[in-house]
Amino acid sequence: MIEPVEGVEPQRARCITAPNPSVLTLTGTNTWVLFEPDAERCVVVDPGPADDAHVDAVLAEVERSGCEVALILLTHGHADHSGAVDALHAQTRAPVRALDPAWCRGTVSLQDREQIDVDGLVLQVMATPGHTADSVCLHVPRDGALLTGDTILGEGSSLIAWPDGRVGPYLESLKRLRDLAAAGASLTLLPGHGPLVLWGLPALDTLIAHRAKRLDQISNVLDAGSSTVGEIVAAVYGLPGPALRDVVVAQVQAQLEYLSATGNARAADALHR
Numbered sequence: 636m637i638e639p640v641e642g643v644e645p646q647r648a649r650c651i652t653a654p655n656p657s658v659l660t661l662t663g664t665n666t667w668v669l670f671e672p673d674a675e676r677c678v679v680v681d682p683g684p685a686d687d688a689h690v691d692a693v694l695a696e697v698e699r700s701g702c703e704v705a706l707i708l709l710t711h712g713h714a715d716h717s718g719a720v721d722a723l724h725a726q727t728r729a730p731v732r733a734l735d736p737a738w739c740r741g742t743v744s745l746q747d748r749e750q751i752d753v754d755g756l757v758l759q760v761m762a763t764p765g766h767t768a769d770s771v772c773l774h775v776p777r778d779g780a781l782l783t784g785d786t787i788l789g790e791g792s793s794l795i796a797w798p799d800g801r802v803g804p805y806l807e808s809l810k811r812l813r814d815l816a817a818a819g820a821s822l823t824l825l826p827g828h829g830p831l832v833l834w835g836l837p838a839l840d841t842l843i844a845h846r847a848k849r850l851d852q853i854s855n856v857l858d859a860g861s862s863t864v865g866e867i868v869a870a871v872y873g874l875p876g877p878a879l880r881d882v883v884v885a886q887v888q889a890q891l892e893y894l895s896a897t898g899n900a901r902a903a904d905a906l907h908r
């Protein structure tokens with residue numbers, strides 16, 4: 636049994652939250668500015684939505700840090716993270732890198748396990764598919780910190796919207812992140828939405844348990860006679876409001892696809908009904 640150790644406030648990360656709060660984006664998208672102390676160049680992770688005022692706020696934080704932007708990174712391609720990529724790229728001339736080559740500007744795509752060094756700021760890339768196929772997390776070893784994008788949120792659980800979102804890869808990604816958290820003295824999570832999470836290991840255990848519980852619930856309602864996506868949504872999630880209905884349906888489909896792939900014939904039937 637590994638006792639969790641409280642994480643520490645990161646020294647190398649500053650957060651600017653975009654003014655796009657919603658039921659899905661929580662308080663808004665977090666843009667992170669990362670730099671090694673006394674460095675002349677920094678990295679911006681997730682420029683945020685297409686919002687000029689937010690881009691100005693990010694550039695103001697960059698100026699306060701005394702750095703120039705050397706590199707722009709994306710944790711994944713969703714518009715609330717990537718909408719400002721071209722505006723920030725145009726204003727800073729910094730190259731853009733993501734796992735998906737379609738988002739890269741002036742350079743090549745990120746690779747799993749790649750190490751990036753910008754003026755002494757070390758980042759390790761971890762491909763963590765699940766929320767989307769192109770999701771990555773970025774480990775900042777010297778801060779014991781992990782930028783999680785939407786793979787882990789600061790509150791609640793991530794959306795896995797089938798077919799781009801997939802439960803099997805997501806569970807593997809959570810396991811890999813848990814191994815990282817268990818291997819170090821601490822891991823502070825810096826999410827794409829919501830507050831930072833100082834205790835990474837118990838947070839990961841909670842998320843892994845939550846996913847297992849949801850899959851059990853869906854398996855049980857299938858056994859009890861629910862046979863369509865709509866019936867399962869109602870039985871497990873109640874009646875989601877209009878803003879959430881489509882994403883809850885896609886979330887249920889993702890779980891049915893996973894159960895189907897693990898041999899649950901009722902899930903395979905329900906997936907397309």
Ligand SMILES: [Zn+2]
Binds near residue numbers: 713766785
């Ligand atoms: Zn997302």
